[in-house]
Amino acid sequence: MTDAPVLDVRHLRVIYTTRAGEVTVIPDLSLSLEAGEAFGLVGESGCGKSTVALSIVRYLGRTGRIGGGQILVEGRDLTTLGDAALRTIRGRRIAMVYQDPMASLNPVMTVGRQLMEVPMIHERVGARVARERAIAMLSEVKLADPAGVMERYPHQLSGGQQQRIVIAMALIAGPALLIMDEPTTGLDVTVEAAVLDLVRELRQRHRSAILFISHNLGSVARVCDRVGVMYRGEIVEEGLVRQIFANPRHPYTRGLLDCLPTLGRDKRQAPLVPIAGQVESAISRPAGCGFARRCVHVESGRCTSGSIAAVTVDGEPRHRVVCVRAAELPPWRRRTGAVVSEERGVETEPVIDVHHLTKIYEARRRRRRFGGKRPSVRALADVNLAAARRQTLAIVGESGCGKSTLAKVLSGIEVATAGGVTLDGVEVGSLGVDARSAALRRKLQMVFQNPDSTLNPSHTVGYAIGRALRRLRDGAPADTTDGVARLLEVVKLAPAMAARKPHHLSGGEKQRVAIARALAGDPDVIVADEPVSALDVSVQAAVINLLNEIQATHGATLIFISHDLGVVRYLADHVAVMYLGTVAEVGRVERVFAPPYHPYTEALLSAVPVPDPDHDIPRILLEGPVPRADEVPRGCPFATRCPRRVGAICDDTPPPVQQLAPDHRLACHIPGPELRRMQTPLVGTSSAGR
């Protein structure tokens, strides 16, 4: 048994050829992994973490090449190997799991065949043996009915199932090194929790070394032993998980942790601190520290000239930082605030009131080739919510819960099937956006999720905002330049932005322009549908702060839809938890995030990955099938997966809505006091909290 590390990357240098010339994306990177160890590589988009993974498997495409350094896997240097040798290693000694499992599976081949290929090619076993191995692997990744799954095609399975299959495909040959590139991004929180736990379990059993790449510090904390933080192609800090999260020494790591809305943070007690500036391109690499321009602790001279050496942190032998001032920085305090429930002034009359809202998508006679109409889908069922002036109502839930449909009905893109929505006293639920008056349209505007498609790529920023001004504001002058400039200022962008087109803007900037556009008519209600989900962590914080500020200064009501419980906890005054079109629980955010929880809320909270290795709470995993969208459950929609299901009553009778406090309702057969007795608090229980 040798002591050599399974993976040993030494001074790796990766160069991309682009139209602008050659760009050194990774100048000098080293890391090593022992057998059975899990190393988390963390960073934001563009930092090069995926490039590291692709370099290790030598799949950089035509534009990338390895310009120097060595990559030793089990002692062999991969940079010197030819194609034939690489083929024996790929899939056998090194396996990879990818971000988008649906796209990573061949759509025209059954799952079974794709699994069986690996042992058949690498170990030259026959079909029967391969099949048995495949089925065994599928049960190991906890897929129900493995034999049946073998005959399915990828599109017939859910996202979580697909990812398990990709993991099974990677592990089936027993590799020494498993590379996971953002494996849970894009999966629902509860699914993600299950997959992460699966990874932990498999690690124990298979003793593979795992290189876990993610931008999500929480998931890294859950799975990994060691962590490396990357910025602009370099590992700026590296150490044991506990060391990094309890005692971060690099300003960037600190910045990341400071701007993360974790479950314990509230906007009043511990405001998010965004990292100034934005990630700079790799084209212009400055002398000195790559983070210098955004660093709050920068000292010009020391930090900006010459290359920075890595230093070991005092008392933590495996903790290294690439920063000259590392030892001088003050100790880091995790920013949490005590969970204070204070009276926040009189609750005023609701500005927007959703009552008994139901939305059913009818069966459309689509071009179904082989018979079968698409059955009707019940997207929203008897939803009751309200938001008062100057309040933030958050709507949280996983995919399929109906939050997007709710946004569409509010904005008028869809029309309610039953029930209604009252906006300032006017019934709008049955009014599509075409039927609404200009005044109504002005009152409710939307901010969307995807910064890349929220602005028309053919129009300049000035045109987009100016058009909104002209359409939404009465009496807007023909020349909107001033109005545009003022709006840009509100969202903290320079007036010169008006001349630019979206593809010159970063994600955060595009989202700010979208916010400016929504503000053009001075709306009373802003519906924000996952506005920060697609942004980098360091940019999210700034946009969240901006939304908060705008709400305060403009007096608008913010309806914030998200799947991210940390952001919701931070930003919202009230929160509604949705499941399969119904409201499971709704109320003041402090109350919802404290017991008694609706069993689904409980599961959600326990599943959220928190970047604190001491965050030790009982994990509640949801087993059982998710009812199909076209099946209307007779009783509680959560009954099929509820860990606290009491009996047949949950399947047959819809749960009663219990009013636990004037501003807290939940729908469950178990009475509130009993829930409170059974449940432990899941938020703010960090033993390292100060």
Next chain:
Amino acid sequence: MSTPAAADILSASPPAAARLRPLARWRRRLTAVSASRPAAVGLGIILVWVALAILAPAIAPYAPNANDLAALANPTPSRTHWLGTDHLGRDVLSRILWGARPVLVIAPLAVLGAAALGSLLGLTAGYYGRWVGVVITRACDIVLSFPVIILYMIILAHFGSSAWNIIGVLTLTKAPIIARIVRGMTLDLREREYVTAAKMRGESALYIMLVEILPNARGPLIVDMCLRTGYNVIIIGVLGFLGIGLPPPDPDWGGMVKDTYGMMMVWPHMALFPCAAISSLVVGFNLLAIGLRELGLRD
């Protein structure tokens, strides 16, 4: 994959884009186009032919219909007739130069007509979906499923083949192809969030189709228009060859081949040169289309 990662890194901090004046923008487009070799070559060929066509009256050595009876004895290429003469003694070079003019007028005009009509149809079909979309798509399918040659034969033989008739029939038969492309793009683009934002502003359907959606369909549309122009040149040649093209005696490349290929055993040059002319022009358009597609044309 590696490429998206690279794009991420490189686009993280974009350069400040100064507002360029129109002329500078065109120059930038030209240099961008010439970045791709096929595009540059294709564009070059097309421009050469355009120049030749415009200058034909000035540089053609003979009048296109003038019969040089003396040359009939030996019509092969010689010093007096660089490309030889045809069976009636007319100078091949001059006829080719003059023949470029109707082609270079008819083909692009037909494409523009098809693009206008097809875009409108495609936008409407894609945006409205349901009823309108189905009807338009079916109608396009019907037109497309008809073998166009036969269509040309029937229509042109019946109505006569003037330049406008040819343009008309080419427009009608090419519009459905463009409609299909535009419809596909519209179906995709109308789900974009900026379209939803426009609806929430209360914009009319016409505004959304023309101002929000159409400009973003530009790229593939332009590539296809280049290809269509090339095909139109072929079709014009084919029509001439079959005898239903532009009426004689004006030089028409296809017609020239029709009159002379029978004599190929003895005087192959008479048919070969017009064939080469057509082919080179079409190659130009096809290369340009390939190059533009490679560049992923984006402004």
Next chain:
Amino acid sequence: MARFFAKHVAFLLLTLLVVSFLVFTLNEFSPGAVARKILGAYATQEQVELLTKQMGLDRPLLVRYVEYLRAAASGDLGYSARYKLPVREVIGKHLANTALLAAIAFACIVPFSMVLGVAAGMREGSRLDRVILMLSTVVASIPEFALGVFLASVFVVWLHWLPGTATLVAGGGWSVASQLVLPVAVIVLFDAGYVVSMIRASMVEVMQRPYIRTAVLKGLPLSRVILRHAVRNAMLTPITVIMLQINYLVAGVVVVETVFAYPGFGRMMLEATLFKDIALIEAGALVAVFLAVATNILGDLAYIILDPRIRV
């Protein structure tokens, strides 16, 4: 499945009706025109009117159209003025000739373009890819008659290896088989140029997909990645295109037929339109449309069979 066929057959019938009506209207719009065409330009007006009445051509358009349909349904498509034979016979003979040509050409085009398209798209930007792309572009840019002229000048005029015409009458020392070589070659070259670029484009797109990356990183040999993973996905879109080529092969080859004097369907239609042989035009148009829609249906069917996402 039943619904699929019912819908498409209905569409087929609808199309046939629409087209036949349009063609019918076009040709027989003015009552005097038909009679005049039959009698020729030198007939007097009286003669024209007499014939018109005799043929019943002064009845309303719709009535005549319905009668025509009834006759067609029973197999009587009229009488060809040009060939002096029943239309059915004329079409039958010419269609058979074209079918021969089309079958041989199709059998060559499909494997040829698949091999080249896959080889080119497999590694985009490689030398092989550039060469194939350029060649196929150039070849597809040359109109069929020009291709015919080029090839003929090489193989007939210069090398004397092949005959210059393909009248399907064995004579002058050339067998029927040798007569077919050039026409088939021209068709294959011209059409393959287009099909190769389509398959190549589809292949290039598929090779960018993440599941190809998965296959490669599983350690599969390149041949297996290409053949088992890439090709099946890449052929999804081109399949419909290939089916539509049958369409082209039936009627679009009129040019080739003209160059080589091949007695095929396209040439028959050309003569019919030039000669204003109305009955033949109408029937021929129907046949052409029928084939076109039928190949459309075949293409859709093939797509369904290949793509499990639709089927299952």
